[in-house]
Amino acid sequence: MKFVAILVGGILINNFILARFLGLCPFFGVSRQVETATGMSMAVIFVMTLASFITWLVQNLVLVPLHLEYLQTAAFILVIAALVQFVETVLRKTTPNLYTALGIYLPLITTNCAVLGVALLSVQQHYGLVEAVFNGLAGGMGWSLAILLFAGIRERLALADIPPAMRGWPIAFISASLMAIAFFGFQGLFKDLFLR
Amino acid sequence: MLRDFWNGILKENPVFGLVLGLCPTLAVTTAMENGLWMGLAVIFVLTCSNALISLLAPVIPSRVRIPCFIVVIATFVTLVDMTMHAFVPAMYQILGIFIPLIVVNCIILGRAEAFASRKPFLNSVADGVGMGVGFTGALMLIGGIREVLGTGALTLFGHRLLDLGPSYPAALSFILPPGAFLTMGLLLGGFNALGNYRAARTRQRRRSALIERTASRAEAKATPTGPTAGAGAERGQQS
Numbered sequence: 001m002k003f004v005a006i007l008v009g010g011i012l013i014n015n016f017i018l019a020r021f022l023g024l025c026p027f028f029g030v031s032r033q034v035e036t037a038t039g040m041s042m043a044v045i046f047v048m049t050l051a052s053f054i055t056w057l058v059q060n061l062v063l064v065p066l067h068l069e070y071l072q073t074a075a076f077i078l079v080i081a082a083l084v085q086f087v088e089t090v091l092r093k094t095t096p097n098l099y100t101a102l103g104i105y106l107p108l109i110t111t112n113c114a115v116l117g118v119a120l121l122s123v124q125q126h127y128g129l130v131e132a133v134f135n136g137l138a139g140g141m142g143w144s145l146a147i148l149l150f151a152g153i154r155e156r157l158a159l160a161d162i163p164p165a166m167r168g169w170p171i172a173f174i175s176a177s178l179m180a181i182a183f184f185g186f187q188g189l190f191k192d193l194f195l196r
Numbered sequence: 197m198l199r200d201f202w203n204g205i206l207k208e209n210p211v212f213g214l215v216l217g218l219c220p221t222l223a224v225t226t227a228m229e230n231g232l233w234m235g236l237a238v239i240f241v242l243t244c245s246n247a248l249i250s251l252l253a254p255v256i257p258s259r260v261r262i263p264c265f266i267v268v269i270a271t272f273v274t275l276v277d278m279t280m281h282a283f284v285p286a287m288y289q290i291l292g293i294f295i296p297l298i299v300v301n302c303i304i305l306g307r308a309e310a311f312a313s314r315k316p317f318l319n320s321v322a323d324g325v326g327m328g329v330g331f332t333g334a335l336m337l338i339g340g341i342r343e344v345l346g347t348g349a350l351t352l353f354g355h356r357l358l359d360l361g362p363s364y365p366a367a368l369s370f371i372l373p374p375g376a377f378l379t380m381g382l383l384l385g386g387f388n389a390l391g392n393y394r395a396a397r398t399r400q401r402r403r404s405a406l407i408e409r410t411a412s413r414a415e416a417k418a419t420p421t422g423p424t425a426g427a428g429a430e431r432g433q434q435s
Contacts, residue, residue, distance in 0.1 A: 019373050021223035025216065025302050070278065073296040074270035081263060110262075113219050113300040120293045165389035166381075169215055173381030180374035 003134050010138025013187060016114050017146040018180040022139075023114030027147055028172055030108075032158075037151035040108075041144030045137065047087065047109050048118055051080050052136025055119035056129050076119050081110045114143055150179060200319050201326035210303045210327055211334035212387050217303040220294045221335060222376040229352055231339030233287045235332025237280065237295060239325065241272045242304050246312040246324030253313040265308045266299070273299045303327060341379050346370035 016022045023044070030040045055076050063069055088106045091099040109115060118139040122132040153175050162171050210216050220238075224230045245268050256264045277295050280288045288295065298304065307327055312320040344350050348366045350358035369375045 021219050021373065021376070022297075024218035024222065028215070028218065070274060073274050073277065073299055074267065077266055077270055077299050078263065081266060110300075113297045116300050117293055117297060120296055124293065165392055166385045167388075170381045170385035170388060173377050173384060177374045177377030177381060180377055181369070184372065184374060 002131065006131060006134045007138045007141075010135060011142040011145060012183065014142075015146055015183050015186075016117070016139050016143045018176070018183040020117070022117040023112045023143055026108055026112055027143075027150065027176075028169075031147050031151040031154055031172075034148065034151045034155060037147045041140075041147055043106055043109055044112065044114065044143055045140035047080075047084060047106070048115050048140035048143070049133060049136045050087070051083055051115050052118055052122055052132045052139075053129070054079055054083055056122060056127070056132040059119075059123055060129075072120075072123070076116055080115055080119070084110050114139060146179070146183075150176065153179070197319055197322045200315075200322040203323070203326060205326050205330040205333065208327075209330040209334060211331060211338075212384060214303075214306075215384075216306060217301045217331065219297065220301065221331075221338065222373075222380060224291055224294050225335055225339035225342055225376060225379075226346070226371050227343045228336050228339040228350060230287070230290055231335030231337075232332065232352070233280075233284070234291055234294065235328065235335045237276045237291075238298060238301065238303070238331050239328030240276055241269065241298055242307060242328045242331075243321060243324035244272045245269045245304060246307055246320040247317065249308045249312040250315060250317050250320035256313075261313065262305075262309075265305060265313075269304055269308070270299050303331060338376075338379055338383065341383075342370045342375055345379075346375060 010016070014020055017024065017027050026040060026044075030036050058075055058079055059072065063072060063075060068075075084106055088099075091106075118136050121139075122135050125131075125135075127135055154172065157171060157175065166174075208214055211218075211221050217238075220234050224234045245265070248268050249265060252264070252268070253261075273296060276298070280291075280295060307323060311323050315323070340350060344358060344360070345367050346369075348360040348364035349356060367375075370379065
């Protein structure tokens with residue numbers, strides 16, 4: 001039951017983009033087309049799940065036993081940067097197809113604050129290993145859901161007749177606002193599953 | 197150097213001009229004071245990291261420069277994190293994970309890569325302070341608007357700066373996430389409209405100046421003392 005709660009909470013209720021404001025730069029940056037948004041989402045789900053796993057190990061097997069919690073920020077970001085580099089290299093050697101699909105998005109993920117954010121949130125909530133991994137997976141899926149919906153909206157916006165001053169960034173933010181209102185409706189869903 | 201400072205505040209404002217560092221911009225701006233504290237943290241990190249990176253840049257091999265920059269930035273972020281935890285615990289609670297997340301703020305790595313690693317020390321410091329102040333100003337503006345519309349009052353360090361009174365129906369949604377996106381969208385739209393208006397006005401002015409100049413040149417050709425009169429008219433135009 002707890003895992004269902006983490007999944008539903010991460011995807012719908014505490015959506016990473018629309019409720020927690022994590023990973024906004026790529027959300028606005030690569031959402032002009034559904035196709036690129038799909039590639040980015042796959043990469044984010046993959047890296048967020050893996051990063052949750054690794055950072056949990058780093059936190060609980062290295063930092064806590066050695067009383068080095070104050071190095072958390074630096075350690076996590078380096079681990080994530082190394083992980084992204086490693087994933088990129090492995091993908092290029094083993095599955096070139098997947099690499100060509102995800103390749104250009106992977107370096108961008110290092111500075112995606114959703115990845116570091118999910119690792120820090122899992123530590124804050126004192127999650128166990130499996131819970132932390134689920135949290136990463138749910139976070140990535142929520143992020144992907146939001147960016148895919150948003151990319152669909154933006155593809156249609158490109159054809160719409162918008163006042164010149166509102167074209168581009170402003171209308172994108174306002175669309176995101178309307179999406180956030182819609183997602184706000186999920187707050188009342190699953191009252192007893194509600195996590196914070 | 198002064199230009200490097202003002203550049204970050206007006207022309208290339210990190211939030212409204214470059215649209216970078218969005219996560220804290222939208223997440224912590226539920227009140228003006230939160231924006232101010234977040235901004236102060238960013239000013240400190242950005243200035244220090246710009247300064248140190250501009251000094252270290254000549255000795256950092258360019259292949260591993262990004263990890264090196266990240267380590268430098270993470271060091272200063274940890275400093276800010278611990279300082280705020282010790283001295284302003286209430287604000288530390290409110291800003292939450294967005295303090296450690298300064299590490300992945302695109303503005304800081306972006307300035308390190310684009311400016312500090314290739315410019316002299318003092319210019320990098322000026323750029324860091326300017327960008328930081330521009331970021332803080334933007335956060336306070338967004339925070340102020342959201343606080344006033346969402347709660348009907350504006351409070352800074354315990355002083356009530358503005359109170360719309362109990363008759364104002366507080367629009368709670370401005371404090372909630374949707375209001376953040378909406379405020380940002382409308383502000384960007386407003387700045388665009390202002391920019392378009394000013395661009396149109398300078399274009400208009402340039403065009404009328406051109407018409408005047410060609411007219412005066414034609415006039416100068418018509419008169420017998422052509423060259424001197426023409427030069428005089430043109431000099432008059434320029435001044």
